[in-house]
Structures are given as structure tokens and as C-alpha cells.
Amino acid sequence: MEEKITISVIKADVGGLCGHTEAPEELLDVCDCILEEAVDEILIDYYVTRCGDDINLIMTHKLGVDNEKVHGLAWRAFEEATKVAKELKLYGAGQDLLAEAFSGNVRGMGPGCAEMEFVERPSEPVIVFCCDKTDPSAFNLPLYKIFADPFNTAGLVYDKSMIGGFKFDVLDIIDNKQVTLKAPEESYQLLALIGNLEKYCIKRVYRAKDNEIAAVVSSEKLNLIAGKYIGKDDPVAIVRAQSGMPAVGEILEPFANPHLVPGWMRGSHWGPLMPVSEDDARPTRFDGPPRIMALGFQLSNGRLIGPNDLFDDVAFKRAREKALKMADMIRSMGPFQPHRLPETMLEYTTVPEIMKELKGRFVEVEKKK
Ligand SMILES: [Mg+2]
Numbered sequence: 001m002e003e004k005i006t007i008s009v010i011k012a013d014v015g016g017l018c019g020h021t022e023a024p025e026e027l028l029d030v031c032d033c034i035l036e037e038a039v040d041e042i043l044i045d046y047y048v049t050r051c052g053d054d055i056n057l058i059m060t061h062k063l064g065v066d067n068e069k070v071h072g073l074a075w076r077a078f079e080e081a082t083k084v085a086k087e088l089k090l091y092g093a094g095q096d097l098l099a100e101a102f103s104g105n106v107r108g109m110g111p112g113c114a115e116m117e118f119v120e121r122p123s124e125p126v127i128v129f130c131c132d133k134t135d136p137s138a139f140n141l142p143l144y145k146i147f148a149d150p151f152n153t154a155g156l157v158y159d160k161s162m163i164g165g166f167k168f169d170v171l172d173i174i175d176n177k178q179v180t181l182k183a184p185e186e187s188y189q190l191l192a193l194i195g196n197l198e199k200y201c202i203k204r205v206y207r208a209k210d211n212e213i214a215a216v217v218s219s220e221k222l223n224l225i226a227g228k229y230i231g232k233d234d235p236v237a238i239v240r241a242q243s244g245m246p247a248v249g250e251i252l253e254p255f256a257n258p259h260l261v262p263g264w265m266r267g268s269h270w271g272p273l274m275p276v277s278e279d280d281a282r283p284t285r286f287d288g289p290p291r292i293m294a295l296g297f298q299l300s301n302g303r304l305i306g307p308n309d310l311f312d313d314v315a316f317k318r319a320r321e322k323a324l325k326m327a328d329m330i331r332s333m334g335p336f337q338p339h340r341l342p343e344t345m346l347e348y349t350t351v352p353e354i355m356k357e358l359k360g361r362f363v364e365v366e367k368k369k
Pocket of ligand 1: 133
């Protein structure tokens with residue numbers, strides 16, 4: 001049997017400079033040192049980056065998903081980075097490390113994680129998406145377009161290996177359940193669910209004809225893990241491209257037309273998802289608008305060749321301008337919905353306290369007889 005390669009992207013926010021805008025070089029350097037020491041022993045290769053205040057550890061290895069050594073390594077990198085963040089008194093130092101000590105894997109402990117294992121194809125292009133100021137449901141709309149909409153992905157019509165469609169694992173994040181739906185046959189049922197960003201998010205996508213993994217999204221909801229909301233779950237995703245999968249350009253195409261996602265300012269507002277270069281992933285305006293960056297790699301026996309900073313292209317300039325216009329428009333709503341998120345999705349809210357204070361002042365309104 002051919003040997004499998006695993007790509008693991010594990011992310012956490014362990015401190016920002018200043019406020020929630022950016023994880024500084026000092027923290028990335030610490031993570032870099034820790035991962036460098038693990039090359040050969042645990043990892044084949046790695047790339048450390050940041051999107052806003054989130055550090056993203058992109059790692060390749062042969063140990064499979066949910067591996068204790070790989071997750072333990074990421075945890076240790078975030079712990080060491082937290083020490084530096086505390087020394088520098090960075091904002092929210094260590095905020096995503098919710099457990100006292102590491103056990104087993106990072107799920108349920110604060111960091112987010114997207115991983116997939118596969119036999120490397122003769123040419124293996126993968127795209128790693130990293131976001132800030134949003135939430136895993138931000139990928140619902142683009143993943144639908146990429147893997148189920150022939151108006152976005154021409155290959156669904158023209159590539160024989162995709163004509164059988166794709167299967168979507170959909171998570172119910174409120175009731176902790178999962179369902180698998182297949183497009184095109186069940187695309188209306190799929191849309192009925194994933195259009196509801198309060199409750200559903202796409203976790204994985206598989207090619208239907210052979211169950212080959214195509215995409216995976218980090219979906220560890222920090223608000224549910226911690227019992228109360230401590231930090232937003234800024235997501236990452238891995239998508240495989242070309243040769244029986246959508247082309248790189250088909251995977252990037254949905255982001256040319258920005259959509260509104262939850263998670264801007266205090267995790268409590270809708271905002272447009274702006275596609276940016278690695279350099280421009282430092283959200284400042286009203287702590288946003290929400291950002292997404294796309295790093296393209298070619299795998300070579302597990303080695304990460306690249307990245308190619310895919311949104312660093314003039315072709316996405318208009319998308320950025322459009323996102324800024326959408327930002328102007330929705331910002332004018334201030335504390336009013338639909339800029340403000342519905343009650344169930346708010347990261348911070350004073351409403352229960354206000355309701356307590358006002359309880360005695362509400363009077364019954366007389367009903368018409
Ligand atoms: Mg963040």
C-alpha cells in the first residue's frame with residue numbers, strides 16, 4: 001500500500017500586538033524554533049504564519065490525523081509562544097489555551113485544527129486558507145460553490161472524475177450531530193442546512209466516486225468548548241486542487257465576490273470576508289473587516305513547496321474594494337441588526353444583565369378584546 005501523508009493545520013490566538021490586530025514576529029519565531037527541532041523526528045516539513053492575531057502552524061508528517069505527538073508539538077509551540085506573549089504583556093496572552101495541560105489531542109482544548117491524510121498524487125497542489133475575525137461557517141458558502149456549483153466550478157461539468165459529485169459532512173454545532181449530504185442529488189437539502197450559519201457548518205468534503213478527501217475545515221467552537229465564549233474560532237481550511245479536484249482558480253473564485261460572515265468586532269457583528277495577501281492580513285478597521293488569506297503549496301513527498309500567496313493578485317483588487325464598500329454600508333447600521341449578530345451568535349452581550357435591571361419596569365400591554 002502506498003504511504004499516506006498527513007497535512008495538519010493547527011491554529012491558536014495566544015496574544016496580539018496591539019489589541020486583536022496581529023500576532024507579532026516574536027511569537028512566530030518561538031513556534032518556528034519548536035517545529036524546526038521536530039523535523040525528521042515528528043514532522044516532514046512545516047510553515048509558520050499568522051492571520052491577524054491567530055498563529056497558524058502548517059505541518060506535514062506520516063502520523064495520521066489526531067496524532068498525539070503532532071498535536072502535543074503544536075500545543076508546546078503555543079505554550080512557549082504564550083510565555084513570550086505574557087512577558088511582552090501582549091493582548092489576550094494565552095487566550096486560546098483553555099486547558100492547564102495537554103492531553104491526547106488539541107480538540108476541546110482551545111486551538112482549532114484542520115487535518116487530512118491521503119496518498120500524495122503525482123502532483124499534489126493544496127491550498128491552506130487562514131481567516132481572522134470570523135467563524136467556521138464562513139466556509140459554508142464558498143465550499144458549496146467550489147464543490148457543488150457548476151457556474152463556479154466548470155470542472156463539475158467537464159472533468160469525468162468530478163461528474164459524480166461531492167459529499168459534504170455537515171456539523172450541527174448546537175446539538176453536536178453530523179449528517180452527510182451528497183451534491184448534486186441532495187443540494188437543496190444541503191443548502192437548507194448550510195445556509196443557516198447559526199447552527200450548521202461544513203466540516204469535510206469528499207469526492208463521491210471514491211471517497212477521496214477534498215477539503216476540511218477547523219470547527220472547534222470555542223464558545224461551546226469553554227461553556228462561555230472566550231475567543232472567536234477563527235477558522236482554517238485545507239482544500240486539494242487539480243487532477244480530479246477543482247482547479248486552483250475554481251477554488252479561489254468564490255472569494256472574488258465577498259460574502260457576509262459572522263465574527264467582526266467583539267465577535268458580534270456581520271462583515272464582508274475580504275481576500276488579502278499574507279502581508280495584508282492585519283485587520284485594523286473596527287478590528288476588521290474579516291480577512292481570509294490563501295497559501296498555495298505543492299507537496300513533494302510531504303515537503304511543502306511554496307507558499308504562493310494566492311490572493312496577492314491584482315485580480316482580487318476589486319473584491320477588496322467591494323468588501324470595503326460593503327463594510328461602509330453595513331457599518332452605518334452601528335448596533336442595529338443586521339450588522340449586529342442575532343442573540344445566539346453574540347460573543348459578548350449585556351442584554352441578559354439589562355433585562356435583569358429592567359425586569360420590574362416592563363408592564364403588560366393590554367390585549368385587544
Ligand atoms: Mg483572531
